[in-house]
Amino acid sequence: MPRAAKPKAAPAKKAKGKLYAMPEKIKEGTILTDLAKGQWRIGPSIGIGGFGEIYAACRNGEKNYDAVVKCEPHGNGPLFVEMHFYLRNAKLEEIKQFQKQRKLKSLGMPYILANGSSDINGQKHRFIVMPRYGSDIYKFYVQNGNRLPEATIYRLALQMLDVYQFIHNSGYVHADLKAANILLGHGKNDNGQAYLVDFGLASHFVTGDFKPDPRKMHNGTIEYTSRDAHLGVPTRRSDLEILGYNLIEWMGVELPWVKQKLLAVPVKVQQAKETFMNDVNASLKALFAKGVPAAIGDYMKYVVKLTHNEQPDYDKCREWFANALKQMKVANSGDLDFALKPQSNNNNNSPPVKKTAAKRKKEAADEELEENADQTPRGRQAANKAGARAKPSPKLKKNAVADEDFEENVDNTPRGKVAAKKAETAAKPSPKIKKEASVVSLDSSDDVILDTDEEEDVDYTPRRKLAANKAVGGAGDSSSLQRGSPKKRVKLDTNGTPKAPTPAPAAASSAKLNFSPMPSMRGRAGKTLINDDLTPQPRSNKTYEFNFELDVSMDANVIVNVKRKKKGGQSSSKVSNGTSGTPSRTPNKDSPATRVNLRKVTSDISTPNSASRKSPRTPAVTVRKFRH
Ligand SMILES: Nc1ncnc2c1ncn2[C@@H]1O[C@H](COP(=O)(O)OP(=O)(O)OP(=O)(O)O)[C@@H](O)[C@H]1O
Incomplete structure (x- = not known):
């Protein structure tokens, strides 16, 4: 039997302009x-x-x-x-x-x-x-007029490289280092150590080929997103590059893409970073008028040379920063000092930039308004929202919305074109996958039991993905990995080619599965941005009805095994014109044309019925009917 949505007491409050719901407030004392x-x-x-x-x-x-x-x-x-x-x-x-x-x-x-x-x-x-940790270092960065003391920057670099080494040893990258995600220890006795928090974007780094992934493109915090992350490829060198951009910024200089006000358009930021890193020596010289700090220069030049699957030489990197500290005669111990003092060299002791965080936010919002001018209504709406957010809000660094359809952000550099082409190819499902049409909204809404051993085969990539996997038994249809975020819709056409979503017919109130390769971007300066809006615009009004069964697994990814299911000897594939009110063509008048059978797999492995067979990858799934 098809399963409908799990009834919910109340819909989650969706934060404005965001894909994720914001939490309910918890009362003190709860x-x-x-x-x-x-x-x-x-x-x-x-x-x-x-x-x-x-x-x-x-x-x-x-x-x-x-x-x-x-x-x-x-x-x-x-x-x-x-x-x-x-x-x-x-x-x-x-x-x-x-x-x-x-x-x-x-x-x-x-x-x-x-x-x-x-x-x-x-x-x-x-x-x-x-x-509990203490204050985040963004606070000090802002207090100091957008800079940190040079020696403290080197100490932070050393500490973050230690953390990177630990994380990378586990096969993961952090992918979102920034001052707001670096916290001092809690209490007076722990101010010498900084902690890297927020592993919401942590994912396995690639060890094989470099394959751009449109699903992950531009994930991170736009100022610091690495060139690999702009292409959706998690690498260790990417973490190092992110740290590098932060170090440069902490030195009190504006990153070129910030200065050029490109932050609202991820592809432009990506291009600016490519240009910057192509001749990093010259780029750094242009940034640091009074001389490039040697440690930063050596580090960035090293990062540029790393290959995508190479293990960084953490010791070598640490040596540059440790030597810089020695030269400055600053011990790498004791409390981290955030008070700016005159320094013997000229690297970052010029007068602080008199630009407050609020002013910078206002500028970023203005950029968004400019960028979005004369665009689609959605773009204008986003711009208006961004404008509203321009008001100072020092701690609540909310995401502004700068939706950019992937198509609109075509990277025209040769590398960009190759990458986009590769990405497109990578995103295509096998032509064997069959037509389907129902929209399924997936939700990781059940408890996940924390037995990590049971989940050995689970890949905790940053976002949950919807994947049409090899069909389970029977149909023999297969697909390459398809995806979407759990609340996103992804659509396949009759050949299994990803296509833009179409409006669901009112009569076919059953769930709808849409696949689309086109990510839309959300986020804004200073905030983590996750590329998972996969349904930017409806582009066709066709829908296809059929019966199918889904075996959905939920971990960091959602794996969807799609199986075509014959119903009463009838062909499982029925096509409707998808217009509102189109009557069902399924023989059984009482049931909708399209059925979505989701198996929430239980631990009962003895049951021969496939719907209750154990799957170690299926902790939880909720399917919600999608209605227009
Ligand atoms: N363990 C902690 N101890 C003290 N404060 C914390 C801790 N974890 C987070 N915070 C505070 O909460 C803020 C937000 O935390 P965090 O970055 O983990 O949230 P998030 O929702 O993942 O944010 P982002 O938008 O950056 O992804 C941090 O900047 C920090 O000020």
Whole structure:
């Protein structure tokens, strides 16, 4: 039987201009129970990210709020990814082991204390509990007029390289380093160590070929997104490049793509970075009028030379920064010092740029308004929203919307063209996949049990993906990996070619599966941007009806196994003209033309019925009927 949407008490509040719902507010004093039955008392809210809210918390019965709870609606991908990253790769013993090996007193690698789910105002939320850290260094950067002391920059570089080495050793990249994601330790005794937080974009780095992936293109925070990340390829060198852009900016210079006000158009930023890195020596000289800091120059030149699947030489990189500290006669120990002082060399002690964060935000919003002028109504709407957000809001660095259809952002550089071509090819499903038409909205809304061993084959890529996988039994149809984000729609035409979504006919209220290779961008300066709007514009009014069965797996990715299912001896593939009110052509008048059977696979492996066979990859799925 087809399964309808799991009824929800109330729809999640969708943040304006964002794909992910913002969490319900949790009242101070609320007790959350984690999966191991530990109880956590919620304290005051201490941070709001692009996707979730962070509260101070403590174990019930204790007084000190020395933990934090990060909470997001269950359907949100980033926290799901982050939780799994921590559970799998950041066990306290492993962190300690790494410290021991590398003889480090401390390591800026966070870990998870607990996790669970809770109904908040009738809405299911996921939460993780982590140690509480202190202030983020973005605060100091802004206080100092957009710069940090040079010695502190080198110390931060050393610490972040340690964290990178730890993460990369686990096979993952962080992909979103920025000042707002670097926190000092909590309390007076831990101000010498910075912690890299926010693993919502963590993913396996590639070890094989360099294959651009339109699904992930431009993910990250646009100022610092690496050239590989602009192409959707997670690499270790990418993390190093992201760090490099941050280091340059912390030195008090404006990155060219920031200066040129390109941030609203990811492809232009990408092109500017290509140009910058093509002759990084000259580019740096142009940026640092008083001389390029040697450590930064050596580091960036090294990053440019790395191949996409090469393991970086972390020691070599650290040596440049350690030597720079020695030259400055600054010890790499004690509290990190964020007070700007006159320095003996000229690298970053020129007068601070008198530009406040608010002013910069205003500029970014103005850029968006300019960029979006005279465009589609959607673009104009985005521009208006961006304008509204231009008002100063120091901590709430909300995403502005700068939707850019992939097609509109064609990279015309030779590398861009090749990449786009490759990406297009990579995104195409096998022609064997059959026509389908129902829209399925997937939601990671059930608890995921945290037995990482059971999930050995799971790839926690940054976003959940919808993948039409090899058909399960019977039909024998197969597809190459298809995707979409769980709340996105992806459509295949009759040949299995991705095509733009079409409006669903009102009569065919059944779920609809749309595939599209065209990502749309959301996000804004300073905020993490996730490329997962896969349905920019309806481009055809055709829909195809058929019966099929879906076996959906949910981890960081959603794997959808599509199987065509014959119904009552009738051909499973029926075509309607897709207009509103089109009657069903399915023989059974009581059922809709299109059926979506989703198997939420249980642990009962003894049941021969495929609908209840165990699949280690199927923790949870919700299908919601899509209606226009
Ligand atoms: N463990 C922690 N201790 C103290 N504060 C924290 C902690 N984790 C996060 N914060 C605060 O909350 C803010 C947002 O956290 P985080 O970046 O993890 O959220 P997010 O929703 O993933 O944000 P983003 O939009 O950057 O992806 C941080 O900048 C920081 O100020």
